[in-house]
Amino acid sequence: MDNITASEIAGLGVGTLLLCATFAAPKVDALIAASQRSSLRMCKKCGDLRMIACSKCRGVGLIREGATFGLTFVDDLYESFGAENSKARSIACPSCQAKGHFCCPDCSKSSLV
CATH class of the missing domain: 1.20.5 (Single alpha-helices involved in coiled-coils or other helix-helix interfaces)
Known part of the structure; x- marks a missing residue:
């Protein structure tokens, strides 16, 4: 030092x-x-789209299980180079029921009033 x-x-x-x-x-x-x-x-959360992407699956609807050290981009890169037997597998997101989005809570409140 x-x-x-x-x-x-x-x-x-x-x-x-x-x-x-x-x-x-x-x-x-x-x-x-x-x-x-x-x-x-406009709506501050969704920009008048009335949908918000799921934070758990990032709007995809699928979650990777068994990712390397929690880094899914490493497994994505590994698969893009032709590796077919990756340890990570995709399952349906339990938070959004594999939709990838939720209804905006702010827009749904204003439409009920």
Whole structure:
């Protein structure tokens, strides 16, 4: 630790900043989208689509079981290169009953009134 240069410390700082920005990007995007929807007088959650994607299956309707270390993109990449005997298998999402979406709770409340 005695031989760390200023450029190495700066590189570590920039790398940390980029990593934090990567993790914060979806939250910032959701915040900007919600503010744009409210300025257009649309539903803040669904944008007047009346459907919200399932957070468990991400709108697909299927969940991968047995994924490598919980990383489904590793198994997807492995299968795209021709591996047919992957350990991961797809099952129907129990949260949304394999639909991939739910009715928007805000829109359904306003339509009942």
